[in-house]
Amino acid sequence: MSTFEFVVGVVYLAAATLFVVGLHLMRAPSTARRGNLISAGGMAVAVITTIVFAAISSGGTWIGWGVLLVGVSVGAVFGIVQARTVKMTAIPQLVSIFNAVGGGAAAAVAFASFVADTDSSALSLTVSIPIVLDVLIGSVTFAGSLIAAGKLQGIISGKPLTFPGARILNVLAALVAVGAGIWALFGPPNLTLLLVVLIASLVFGLLMVLPIGGADAPVIVSLLNAFTGLAVAMAGFAINNQALIIAGALVGAAGTILTLQMAKAMNRSVGAIVLGGFGTADSSGTAAGSPAEDLTNIRQLTADDVAIQLAYAQHVLIVPGYGLAAAQAQHEVAELAKLLISHGVDVKYAIHPVAGRMPGHMNVLLAEANVPYEQMLQLDDANAAFDNCDVALVVGANDVCNPDARTPGNAVSGMPILNADHAKSVVVIKRSMRPGYAGISNPLFTDPKTGMFFADAKKGLADITTAVKEYVTA
Amino acid sequence: MIEQLFSNLAIFVLSLLVGVEVISKIPSTLHTPMMSGANAIHGVVIAGAIVTAALADSPTGYVLTFIAGVLAAANVFGGYVVTDRMLQMFSKPNATPVNTDTKDPS
Numbered sequence: 001m002s003t004f005e006f007v008v009g010v011v012y013l014a015a016a017t018l019f020v021v022g023l024h025l026m027r028a029p030s031t032a033r034r035g036n037l038i039s040a041g042g043m044a045v046a047v048i049t050t051i052v053f054a055a056i057s058s059g060g061t062w063i064g065w066g067v068l069l070v071g072v073s074v075g076a077v078f079g080i081v082q083a084r085t086v087k088m089t090a091i092p093q094l095v096s097i098f099n100a101v102g103g104g105a106a107a108a109v110a111f112a113s114f115v116a117d118t119d120s121s122a123l124s125l126t127v128s129i130p131i132v133l134d135v136l137i138g139s140v141t142f143a144g145s146l147i148a149a150g151k152l153q154g155i156i157s158g159k160p161l162t163f164p165g166a167r168i169l170n171v172l173a174a175l176v177a178v179g180a181g182i183w184a185l186f187g188p189p190n191l192t193l194l195l196v197v198l199i200a201s202l203v204f205g206l207l208m209v210l211p212i213g214g215a216d217a218p219v220i221v222s223l224l225n226a227f228t229g230l231a232v233a234m235a236g237f238a239i240n241n242q243a244l245i246i247a248g249a250l251v252g253a254a255g256t257i258l259t260l261q262m263a264k265a266m267n268r269s270v271g272a273i274v275l276g277g278f279g280t281a282d283s284s285g286t287a288a289g290s291p292a293e294d295l296t297n298i299r300q301l302t303a304d305d306v307a308i309q310l311a312y313a314q315h316v317l318i319v320p321g322y323g324l325a326a327a328q329a330q331h332e333v334a335e336l337a338k339l340l341i342s343h344g345v346d347v348k349y350a351i352h353p354v355a356g357r358m359p360g361h362m363n364v365l366l367a368e369a370n371v372p373y374e375q376m377l378q379l380d381d382a383n384a385a386f387d388n389c390d391v392a393l394v395v396g397a398n399d400v401c402n403p404d405a406r407t408p409g410n411a412v413s414g415m416p417i418l419n420a421d422h423a424k425s426v427v428v429i430k431r432s433m434r435p436g437y438a439g440i441s442n443p444l445f446t447d448p449k450t451g452m453f454f455a456d457a458k459k460g461l462a463d464i465t466t467a468v469k470e471y472v473t474a
Numbered sequence: 475m476i477e478q479l480f481s482n483l484a485i486f487v488l489s490l491l492v493g494v495e496v497i498s499k500i501p502s503t504l505h506t507p508m509m510s511g512a513n514a515i516h517g518v519v520i521a522g523a524i525v526t527a528a529l530a531d532s533p534t535g536y537v538l539t540f541i542a543g544v545l546a547a548a549n550v551f552g553g554y555v556v557t558d559r560m561l562q563m564f565s566k567p568n569a570t571p572v573n574t575d576t577k578d579p580s
Contacts, residue, residue, distance in 0.1 A: 023493075023515070024496045028501075028504075032564060036507075036554065037558070040554045040558075050525065051524055058528035058529055064528065064536060068524065070543075071542070071547065072520070072523070072546075076551040078544075079553070083552040083555035083559065095556070099513050101545040101546070101548045102545070102546070104541070105519045105522070108526075108545065109519060109526050111538050116535060126476070126478075221509070225513050233489075237486075239526070240478065240482070242482065244522055245485050247489075247516060247518040249489035249493060250515065251512045251513075251515050252493065253490040253494045254494070254512050255512050256494075257494055258509055261505070265505070358506055360502055360505035364506055364507070
């Protein structure tokens, strides 16, 4: 090891330290932004060091550097424009796309290193094993993340998609990928075999994510995020770059822990999700539960009814759900809350860990609408507050406040829920009686103290706000 | 060669352990930004694209360099910017009605 290499190694360690400190600071809302900036600083250090190191040790050609510059500019412009203009409701899809391109980049680096090394006769196993693993994992995450993004965006049906023989084809793809990979390791360097690994892995990634239900997609995105970390670490082994190994392993491990915590918050096991979802096991339940739009036991409310109820209340808890996110009604709900607060009503938000499209997403949406962090209550605090709450205003949420979760034997049993039914009265804004993702009916809606206001979340909230204004000023 | 592999393996395993330790209990509020932040960190693969560029000396190599460059840059730049945009919304603890920011068209 030359002095130069030593210095590069030390600078990489400094960058790695910044990544770790940054990730650590991201655990608390108050320091999270600083954490992300520190991590970005580490990235700048790693990139600059690598440019200097690669230019001095390998040299390279002008064409190579020119192509890189053009490629990086294109990618950077795409990434920054997307990141700055994306609607907050579409964040999960975008994260998934950024994850896909990361996996794709790792696979491309492995290919490039393979092509560059094949000139020098046979590859040693220390290089070819990580190359094959990188292509394998990178392609799976590339295809899988794109499908997950499509599901979150609604381009691809959120329903679990399967076709006869899908499982067999999936196993076959996995076998071909692994088989070709092993063959590539022990034979002479062969680009065709690596291409077979690539294609089989893409097919596997595709088939792995297609049968997963849309509501589980966030967990898959997180899992694939961890995979990309590992793919990047493998790329680090292939080109002997410690920055890639450290950062990749860090993300691989952190992403795995995050995935487990997310799955726990949703009361799902990662294994069950990967093996093909809610939908397959109780698809019959979904079919049986949905058509019955029985409105006989339901008390329907108008915007005026809801306005009066809210204006008279002392304590109001808003339960925002997927419907609110889908209708992009975060500004409307914040406006209603602000109006009520100025009228002397105590308003808080009860946020279920999986409200929105992925864990923590609802907090981001409400933060976008300038809702103060202290007004958002997490599950335990919210459930304590429901006992003393006059009106629980449920907006586009369903399964997260289904009291049936407390009794065993149904699709939501055991899921942590918000005790909206403990409030003195409940108002539900919902478009129809259609069941939620779990596909079962919700007894909260037929509870005598519950009133239903059938409306799109955005329009319904605006109407209520107008009604409250008239009521308060009149 | 084998020494190098060993030291790289040691770095890999220890980094895995650090990764597990550094993310202990995260409030579910931060799951989305955290995922996005970790996503940005694996954008370090852009360093791999740089090494690739320096090694490339054939048309195939150039094409792969280009692909790796585009994809990795989208990952790293987009990842950090979108995470920052999300967290920026968290870090105004007492959002007063005065600064209702309209700068964001979305």
